[in-house]
Amino acid sequence: MKRYFLYSIFLCLGLSGCKKFLGTQPTDFLTPDDYYNTESKLMSALAGAYQPLSSAALYGDAMFFYLGCGTDECFRATASSTSGAWVYNYDYTEPYVNGMWATLYVGIERANQLIKNIDLAPMDDTKRKAILGEALFLRGYYYFMLVSTYGDVPLQTKPTASPSDITRPRTPAREVYAQILDDMQKAENYVYTSTSLGYSSRVSKTAVEGVLARVCLTMAGYPLLDNSKYADALKWASKVQASGEHYLISAAVNPDGDNNSGYSQVFVNEMQEKYDVHETMWEAEQKGNRTDGYTSNGRLGNDIGIGYTAPNYADSGYCYGTVRITERLYKLYGKGDLRRDWNIGAFSYNAAGARVYYAANKIYDRCAAKWRRTYETLTPKDKNYTGTNFPLLRYADVLLMLAEAENQVNGPTQTAYDAINMVRRRGYGLPVNTPSAVADLPAGLGQQAFLQAIQDERARELCFETFRRPDLIRWGIFIPTMKAVAAEFKAYNGTYAYGAIAGNNVSEKHLLYPIPSNEISVNKAAVQNPGW
Secondary structure (H helix, E strand, O other), X not given: OOOOHHHOOOOOHHHOOOOOXXXXXOOOOOOHHHHOOOHHHHHHHXXXXXXXXXXXXXXXXXXXXXOOOOOOOEEEOOOOOOOEHHHOEOOOOOHHHHHHHHHHHHHHHXXXXXXXXXXXXXXXXXXXXXXXXXXXXXXXXXXXXXXXHHOOEOOOOOOOOOOOOOOOOOEOHHHHHHHHHHHHHHHHHHOOOHHHHOOOOOOOHHHHHHHHHHHHHHHHOOOOOOOOHHHHHHHHHHHHHHHOOXXXXXXXXXXXXXXXXXXXXXXXXXXOOOOOOOOEEEEEOOOOOOOOOOOOOEOEOOOEOOOEOXXXXXHHXXXXXXXXXXXXXXXXXXXXXXXXHHHEOOEEEOOOOOEEEOOOOOHHHOEXXXXXXXXXXXXXXXXXXXXXXXXEEEHHHHHHHHHHHHHHHHOOOHHHHHHHHXXXXXXXXXXXXXXXXXXXXXXXXOHHHHHHHHHHHHHHHHOOOOOHHHHHHHOOOHHHHHHHHHHHHHHHOOOOHHHHXXXXXXXXXXXXXXXXXXXXXHOOOOOXXXXX
């Protein structure tokens, strides 16, 4: 049921034509008047603006594997891997840091082109505004990814006029955030509702609101420390809740020994390429098994998932199983929390395809098991790539953001308790709207204790979904947390003692990525981040 949407067309940067070899007259030149002059062409251009999200440089692979590992949730079980972003031993030439930057600016250029030329095609105005809203949102989202990871970045809201137009100073982060908020708030007025779309690879009104809550929480934290944004985050998260369009999946559709809760069903749906907009509000689209002419870049279940290296991968699905969990994450889960044994694999598969269960004390052997290839329904299964969408925004995340913002603005009120307890009850397989002595947080927590409860709950619920590093940074606890994890690996002093490398290497400079070497080499106005 994947849409044609994300795979229609790729734009040449600037849409100024692509010169043929030896300077011959171009035969494939398209002016904006030609390229954007019909509704279908605008939709193709919009697909091009979405495409970077699904690329290997972002949510197809790098965000959760190369850039997302090395937190208090997980590490890469490769003892020989002593350099790279995942162990915080790299410099400004790091390919994944370079790739993320370049891909985000490709997305921004495509969005800028579409925004500029949005009025060229004769079409229904509501549809036109929806396309405009999505383009505005995507530009804002790409800038949000840039500014929250690299700090000050060049801000450009018009298409590139010339290939030589490459010298731009970095714009102060506050100005970039102001543009992000402006783009996204305009988008909220134009895009379709989640219900009217019916699928989550295009951004909806409530998805925009949920991401605005995330942006505001980020602005409220380190390094901006703009406390006024907690109230804005609360406003946006509350709008999502008040829409009535979203709820937590409460039960497995076809429960079995592994998929036995509403929580696990979320990720089974993703492996089976099923949309459920009530829970998973926005996803980075992947498609197919590479036998149908499409080139999916998704590696959910393959480089993150339960180890499964049997030779019959066309049936079973291959997974390297090298993303392993930390003892800290394992111990965060309380007795009866069903999320632990879904997120953290209790077994792997041997060469014959049989399950091999881990001993109770072999915590570091356990894989990040959230996405499991045994649930894929499309066969034959490609060895390294899946059609599994990556979740960019889930309703559980919105509820936890609501609880966090409410706690910061008004303290741990009943509103804050209700939001976090809904997430916790679902985790224990209980009705989300019924109070539970087992799942609910204890009453009477102070503001700081409630914040700690939210920090832990986000790890339990959202582990491996690329939020942990930015969460720890905005809370101002990234470095001490990583040092503590390194000490835990050192105390373990076993096969995986090398898991301490990331925490030992972390320093102040790692709160931001370096400005990439590719940018420094061509943009003479670029200034490097401190420490790099």
